[in-house]
Amino acid sequence: MSTVSDFEAALEAKGLVKTYKRVRAVQDVSIVLRRGRVTALVGESGSGKSTVAKLLARLVEPTSGEILLDGEKVRRVREYRRKVQMVFQDPFASLNPIHTIRYHLTRPLKIHKRPDTVEELLERVNLPADFAARYPHELSGGQRQRVAIARALAAHPEVLLADEPVSMLDVSIRLGVLNLLLDLKERLKLAVLYITHDIASARYFADETFVMYGGQIVEGGESESVTQRPAHPYTQLLIESAPDPERSVLALDAPLEEVAQISTGCQFAARCPKVQERCWTQAPPRTEVDSYGHWAACWLYAEAAA
Numbered sequence: 001m002s003t004v005s006d007f008e009a010a011l012e013a014k015g016l017v018k019t020y021k022r023v024r025a026v027q028d029v030s031i032v033l034r035r036g037r038v039t040a041l042v043g044e045s046g047s048g049k050s051t052v053a054k055l056l057a058r059l060v061e062p063t064s065g066e067i068l069l070d071g072e073k074v075r076r077v078r079e080y081r082r083k084v085q086m087v088f089q090d091p092f093a094s095l096n097p098i099h100t101i102r103y104h105l106t107r108p109l110k111i112h113k114r115p116d117t118v119e120e121l122l123e124r125v126n127l128p129a130d131f132a133a134r135y136p137h138e139l140s141g142g143q144r145q146r147v148a149i150a151r152a153l154a155a156h157p158e159v160l161l162a163d164e165p166v167s168m169l170d171v172s173i174r175l176g177v178l179n180l181l182l183d184l185k186e187r188l189k190l191a192v193l194y195i196t197h198d199i200a201s202a203r204y205f206a207d208e209t210f211v212m213y214g215g216q217i218v219e220g221g222e223s224e225s226v227t228q229r230p231a232h233p234y235t236q237l238l239i240e241s242a243p244d245p246e247r248s249v250l251a252l253d254a255p256l257e258e259v260a261q262i263s264t265g266c267q268f269a270a271r272c273p274k275v276q277e278r279c280w281t282q283a284p285p286r287t288e289v290d291s292y293g294h295w296a297a298c299w300l301y302a303e304a305a306a
């Protein structure tokens with residue numbers, strides 16, 4: 001069995017914190033994206049996933065923490081932005097209706113001085129060459145998202161940050177777009193961050209899965225292990241409610257804005273069926289729950305390990 005460290009780190013975030021006034025959107029998030037691997041960041045609305053993506057894309061500055069690309073701090077934002085590209089949730093908002101697909105794809109090729117042709121980019125995302133002459137409104141949501149991916153690829157990135165890339169697409173075409181990302185990961189050895197609220201899709205699509213709650217990552221490891229043997233009480237609840245989004249665990253509780261301000265301990269304490277005294281005041285350390293790198297930040301396991 002291959003282990004996580006067999007794959008070279010491309011992007012590494014250490015102790016990221018982002019505070020908006022009194023809201024701690026992201027608290028002490030550390031994550032490594034590796035070449036040739038898809039890493040899922042799973043959580044409900046408001047858990048801080050998009051803020052992590054924006055921090056990693058350097059669209060917002062962290063309150064504290066650091067980001068390393070190929071092991072180094074990259075001061076030149078332009079160089080960083082070339083290597084780390086983002087694909088957004090809404091393929092309708094991301095393309096300008098007055099310009100053709102050729103225009104959308106030519107621009108990044110020029111900016112990044114790449115020799116590729118528009119037709120090559122289209123082929124890379126399995127679209128026919130004659131799509132270059134079309135306008136965005138002539139394309140379906142899935143086709144637009146492929147164009148958005150092609151545009152990101154024009155820069156020859158090392159890292160692709162995909163924030164809910166299929167959640168606005170018809171269910172019937174989601175798989176095709178996810179399979180394209182998998183194919184690109186393999187062929188181009190991209191490090192892909194896949195942000196989603198759908199933990200079931202993480203099992204299928206991601207090699208590694210991290211679960212986020214209240215601005216913190218509470219569990220992580222190989223996707224198979226995290227989704228089939230969830231250790232953190234929050235992940236367990238998330239998986240139980242997964243087949244029925246209407247029964248989202250979020251509906252049971254206080255707004256996350258409030259949660260994120262409460263404690264110095266575990267963010268999940270107020271909702272946890274297994275809460276203990278210390279959970280309110282002491283942040284639980286990351287503790288391994290198997291020998292393959294699956295960990296949970298939960299006192300249930302920290303005690304057993306000690």
Ligand SMILES: Nc1ncnc2c1ncn2[C@@H]1O[C@H](COP(=O)(O)OP(=O)(O)OP(=O)(O)O)[C@@H](O)[C@H]1O
Pocket residue numbers: 020023024025026043044045046047048049050051052256257260
């Ligand atoms: N620019 C901002 N100003 C103030 N608060 C913000 C800002 N951006 C995010 N937040 C707050 O930070 C927290 C995390 O938001 P974020 O958008 O990262 O969550 P998310 O998990 O991506 O949710 P969603 O899936 O709904 O986008 C929320 O409480 C949100 O209200």
